[in-house]
Amino acid sequence: MRGGSVVDAQRRMTEILNGAVLVPLVAVAAELGLADLVADGPRTVAELAQRSGSLPDPLYRVLRGLAAAGIFQETASRTFAATELSDTLRSGADSVRALARLWGISERTSALGHLGDTVRTGTPAFESVTGTDWWSHLANHPEQAAVFNDAMGYQVRRVHDATVSGYDLSxxxxxxxxxxxxxxxxxxxxxxxxxxxxxxxxxxxxxxxxxxxxxxxxxxxxxxxxxxxxxxxxxxxxxxxxxxxxxxxxxxxxxxxxxxxxxxxxxxxxxxxxxxxxxxxxxxxxxxxxxxxxxxxxxxxxxxxxxxxxxxxxxxxxxxxxxxxxxxxxxxxxxxxx
CATH class of the missing domain: 3.40.50.150 (Vaccinia Virus protein VP39)
Known part of the structure; x- marks a missing residue:
């Protein structure tokens, strides 16, 4: 069976499919700034809900799902603490918070969900979903443009640093x-x-x-x-x-x-x-x-x-x-x- 059992392959495929749920959970955590809220120690869900402007029960379910993947840790009943993975979502120059928020833009996610349209037509799915191109969309949605620019700023800084040190222009x-x-x-x-x-x-x-x-x-x-x-x-x-x-x-x-x-x-x-x-x-x-x-x-x-x-x-x-x-x-x- 190509080096593994059918059951193992099915289990691995199920893990891949379930991973699609994890991305929006991370995006929500980034949008609410949850990693910043537990940076100085564990917080109850009630505290986190109050500070993030969310409701305790749905927030608990999101955090529980994230903790199952090692992103946050439930240290006591309905109390969550930071982990190395959640720390990557804290605000700061080296944070991936902005990148995670970018993955939470619904139109962008919807375009990826309609990727089959692109495969059939050759037209970017974003255009069929929104009726416009990505750049025009950002121009008309400045709040999303700010998220995009923050995310690109993180990636560009890394690329620029590597470019400056990686090629000799003497x-x-x-x-x-x-x-x-x-x-x-x-x-x-x-x-x-x-x-x-x-x-x-x-x-x-x-x-x-x-x-x-x-x-x-x-x-x-x-x-x-x-x-x-x-x-x-x-x-x-x-x-x-x-x-x-x-x-x-x-x-x-x-x-x-x-x-x-x-x-x-x-x-x-x-x-x-x-x-x-x-x-x-x-x-x-x-x-x-x-x-x-x-x-x-x-x-x-x-x-x-x-x-x-x-x-x-x-x-x-x-x-x-x-x-x-x-x-x-x-x-x-x-x-x-x-």
Whole structure:
């Protein structure tokens, strides 16, 4: 029986299916801030309900379900304490609370529940569920946009830290951060490399927010803010172009267009650094493969294998020259002119 019994396989599948219930429980705990409430010691359900604005009996049932998975611990009847897992949901810079709250956005969860529609039609399920795309939805729901931005901030900080320490930019004079947002990555790189100058390029409504970040980092005098659309053109003359968590938002046609615009603009010996998941081939566990399913349900984009990156680069007159694995699912995929 492929190395195990039918009963074992059925039990494992049941565990997988039951795990779908655990995610909303974690999201509720994150939304209510329960981990913060037990940070200084055990609390009764009555206390937790009062402090979180919830009802004792349903809250107890949620906490009991979480404790069964090691997230919180029932230390006495209807009294709960922290565990290592629940501590990850406490507020703070290294917390995954915002990520857990993101999993609690009902429209996002509904899109994943309608993944079969995407498999049949090729259209992101989010659009069929809500009648709009993810980005337009966030623009019309600022409270959800705030949750999303907090969650992405946690992930981006980890990726940025790994990027700064993972790739040597010694000798580079001009870097262009395409889709650079508020400038956090550029600011970190400018601090690390005193001879470097940088262009932060993004939509005009976004890139202006980078001024504060650069000022606080003390590197504003070596940075230029440029607004525009990377589907039209990107700033010229860069030695290195960075695309951090950008290409995975787009299908191959539009991702290729971004790369072609970079190829036209870059210096003759330039490089493009794509910071995205680089999916492993075969059956190996890979967080990027989970991320790719989220992309499938929500966006027209995708995570890619190295072979797919190579093919995408080729459409833009680039050659896949190197790959550096970073923290978690992220890698730096390096392209150079053919």
């Amino acid at each position: 000798g580079v004079r001009r870097l262009v951060d395409v889709g650079g947002g508020r400038g956090y990555l550029a600011a970190a790189l400018l601090r690390r490399y005193p001879e470097l100058t940088a262009v932060i390029f993004d939509q005009r409504a976004v890139v202006g927010e980078a001024e504060r970040v650069l000022d606080e980092a003390g590197v504003a005098d070596r940075a230029e803010l440029v607004g525009g659309d990377f589907f039209d053109a990107v700033p010229e003359g860069g030695d290195v172009y960075v695309l951090s968590r950008i290409l995975h938002d787009w299908d191959d046609e539009r991702a290729g267009l971004i790369l072609r615009n970079i190829r036209k603009a870059m210096a003759p010996q330039g490089r493009v650094l794509v910071v995205d998941a680089a999916l492993t081939e075969g059956n190996h566990p890979d967080d990027g493969k989970v991320m790719d399913i989220v992309m499938l349900a929500l966006h027209p984009g995708r995570e890619r294998t190295l072979a797919e990156f190579g093919a995408l680069f080729a459409t833009a007159g680039l050659h896949h020259a190197d790959t550096l694995a970073l923290h978690g699912a992220a890698s730096i995929v390096v392209g150079v002119p053919v």
